[in-house]
Amino acid sequence: MSSRNATTAHNTDTAAVQEGPLTLALPKGRLFDQVQDFFLKKGLHFKFESRKLVAHDESGLLKIFLVKNADLPTYVHHGIAGLGICGEDVLFEEGKRFFRLRKFDFGSTSMCLAAKKGYTAPKKSRSLTVATKFPKFTLDYFHRRGHPIELIKLNGSVELAPILGLAPYIVDLVETGSTLKANNLEVVEVLQTIVVQLIANPSYYKLNYRRINQLLDMLNSHSKEERE
Amino acid sequence: MTDSKKRYLQVPQGTEGVHVEEAYRHRRITQELLDQFVLWGYLPVETPVFDFYDIYEPLLHSTSRDVYRLIDREGDLLMLRSDITLFLAKQMGLWLREEELPARVCYGDTILRHQNVEDISKNEFFQIGAELIGKAGEPADLELLMLLSEIFSKLGLHPAVHLGSHQFLTTCLTELSDTELNRAVTFIRDRRDDSLRELLESKLSSRKTEVLTTLFSFIGTPREFERTVYSLGGELSQLELEELEYLSSLAEQLVELGFSPDLRIDLSEIGAQPYYTGIVFQAYLPGLDDAIASGGRYDKLLERFGFECPSVGFSMLLRKIEDLVDSSIGRLPKITKVEGAAFKEAFHRAQELRKKGEVAIL
Numbered sequence: 198m199s200s201r202n203a204t205t206a207h208n209t210d211t212a213a214v215q216e217g218p219l220t221l222a223l224p225k226g227r228l229f230d231q232v233q234d235f236f237l238k239k240g241l242h243f244k245f246e247s248r249k250l251v252a253h254d255e256s257g258l259l260k261i262f263l264v265k266n267a268d269l270p271t272y273v274h275h276g277i278a279g280l281g282i283c284g285e286d287v288l289f290e291e292g293k294r295f296f297r298l299r300k301f302d303f304g305s306t307s308m309c310l311a312a313k314k315g316y317t318a319p320k321k322s323r324s325l326t327v328a329t330k331f332p333k334f335t336l337d338y339f340h341r342r343g344h345p346i347e348l349i350k351l352n353g354s355v356e357l358a359p360i361l362g363l364a365p366y367i368v369d370l371v372e373t374g375s376t377l378k379a380n381n382l383e384v385v386e387v388l389q390t391i392v393v394q395l396i397a398n399p400s401y402y403k404l405n406y407r408r409i410n411q412l413l414d415m416l417n418s419h420s421k422e423e424r425e
Numbered sequence: 426m427t428d429s430k431k432r433y434l435q436v437p438q439g440t441e442g443v444h445v446e447e448a449y450r451h452r453r454i455t456q457e458l459l460d461q462f463v464l465w466g467y468l469p470v471e472t473p474v475f476d477f478y479d480i481y482e483p484l485l486h487s488t489s490r491d492v493y494r495l496i497d498r499e500g501d502l503l504m505l506r507s508d509i510t511l512f513l514a515k516q517m518g519l520w521l522r523e524e525e526l527p528a529r530v531c532y533g534d535t536i537l538r539h540q541n542v543e544d545i546s547k548n549e550f551f552q553i554g555a556e557l558i559g560k561a562g563e564p565a566d567l568e569l570l571m572l573l574s575e576i577f578s579k580l581g582l583h584p585a586v587h588l589g590s591h592q593f594l595t596t597c598l599t600e601l602s603d604t605e606l607n608r609a610v611t612f613i614r615d616r617r618d619d620s621l622r623e624l625l626e627s628k629l630s631s632r633k634t635e636v637l638t639t640l641f642s643f644i645g646t647p648r649e650f651e652r653t654v655y656s657l658g659g660e661l662s663q664l665e666l667e668e669l670e671y672l673s674s675l676a677e678q679l680v681e682l683g684f685s686p687d688l689r690i691d692l693s694e695i696g697a698q699p700y701y702t703g704i705v706f707q708a709y710l711p712g713l714d715d716a717i718a719s720g721g722r723y724d725k726l727l728e729r730f731g732f733e734c735p736s737v738g739f740s741m742l743l744r745k746i747e748d749l750v751d752s753s754i755g756r757l758p759k760i761t762k763v764e765g766a767a768f769k770e771a772f773h774r775a776q777e778l779r780k781k782g783e784v785a786i787l
Binding site: 274275276294295296297298300397398399400401402403404406 | 585587615616617619644689691707709710711712713714715716
């Protein structure tokens with residue numbers, strides 16, 4: 198038996214715990230500024246130098262990676278980042294298992310079925326042709342309701358599909374509705390509210406639960422500024 | 426490389442070849458563990474590579490999509506071995522007799538599962554484990570967990586073992602329907618405390634909801650667990666309390682016996698498989714994206730194969746941890762090349778070296 202096994206450490210977080218700061222992946226784009234502001238209010242200050250994709254918060258608690266939104270679950274799934282903050286939309290598409298530790302009040306959007314203005318709600322008996330960037334969510338949503346659909350996967354500018362005649366309906370994230378409006382489209386049905394979540398790799402959480410719970414306490418606390 | 430060679434060298438997803446030094450090390454580590462199992466009286470069993478699919482189908486749940494299926498010449502649907510525990514349960518049902526209990530068995534073999542091309546995190550091709558069949562209660566649970574501890578010590582690994590109870594879950598959530606219980610299991614396992622609270626509130630009092638949500642999100646040392654149970658115990662039924670006290674007692678004895686991994690009581694460990702009935706545990710190591718070993722008590726699993734008896738066991742996916750195993754295990758021996766002599770002379774010199782246990786080539 199090696200010497201490190203000769204001693205036991207039942208009441209302390211020792212050998213099985215990873216040292217160093219907690220690793221957190223944040224998405225580039227619309228969510229980043231909101232996360233940064235929220236963390237600042239809770240006393241966690243960080244900023245990325247120009248073109249840098251890795252930063253530390255000033256207290257040394259967190260090492261933060263900036264990654265593409267859709268890639269974020271992949272980094273957390275493989276444990277490269279133990280924690281991550283992203284919308285439920287990308288979690289649906291990835292389909293992997295994460296701990297969902299906390300919801301955030303900011304960044305919520307809606308996953309909507311939309312069509313050209315004047316379109317009526319689709320009849321359940323007829324197959325629905327839908328263009329979307331979110332094929333898993335869309336298939337799952339309509340199949341669970343017994344509604345047959347034909348799916349067209351697009352990678353962006355989904356609003357073009359009804360205009361150009363590719364598909365009469367789209368499923369997409371709607372934040373303010375201004376993009377839909379500008380393209381003469383309207384929401385037919387709000388399918389689900391999409392919330393921003395703090396996720397964790399299950400194994401990472403189990404090994405670092407104390408420090409992660411401390412982080413959660415910080416995020417749940419009300420700062421002096423907020424109390425006032 | 427020619428086009429035809431490129432075509433021949435393509436490897437299907439979910440397969441793995443292991444070569445020379447790595448294969449040598451893999452076999453030595455496997456042998457080391459099997460030797461250890463035998464020292465504890467756990468004798469090896471070999472399971473078939475394939476079996477009829479339909480008998481396992483109800484036990485597969487979400488993993489059914491990862492199973493390779495094939496049709497034999499008679500038209501029966503078969504499946505390749507994707508989880509040795511399941512195949513072993515049937516074998517034990519076929520083979521065991523009442524008078525042979527308790528039986529101690531171990532295994533170490535390849536498993537075959539579909540693996541998503543975009544997900545290399547579950548490279549799981551080799552499963553090794555042990556089962557104690559026909560023995561219920563604390564002595565059996567202790568024996569199995571101490572064997573797991575011994576295995577980690579042998580490998581030079583110091584993981585965290587999180588111990589929970591499926592029995593506590595089924596004892597305290599009797600008021601939930603099957604569908605609600607399945608949802609609760611998901612919320613507990615994924616640590617979605619808010620969703621769990623919301624679900625329990627619809628069935629239980631607000632105080633009971635709070636107590637159970639606190640307990641299911643609890644992770645801590647055995648001492649911290651005792652304190653938590655002490656402070657919340659007044660809200661629990663006698664049966665619920667007994668389950669938690671059983672975990673405390675088990676943990677206390679494990680510590681006394683010198684359990685080497687860091688032990689945590691973790692009531693969110695309720696088992697991914699529905700066949701668990703008692704204790705459940707998983708082991709975690711830093712740097713790995715998933716649990717390295719898992720196990721627990723499954724007193725009803727063998728019943729499905731016509732043999733009613735309690736059982737407790739664990740398995741680990743060895744390939745993922747081999748790089749972390751103590752480097753002294755499975756180190757390739759020094760190879761001496763006998764040179765500068767006629768073949769006959771060199772052959773005899775090599776034989777002399779081999780007699781001394783050295784590796785010699787000509």
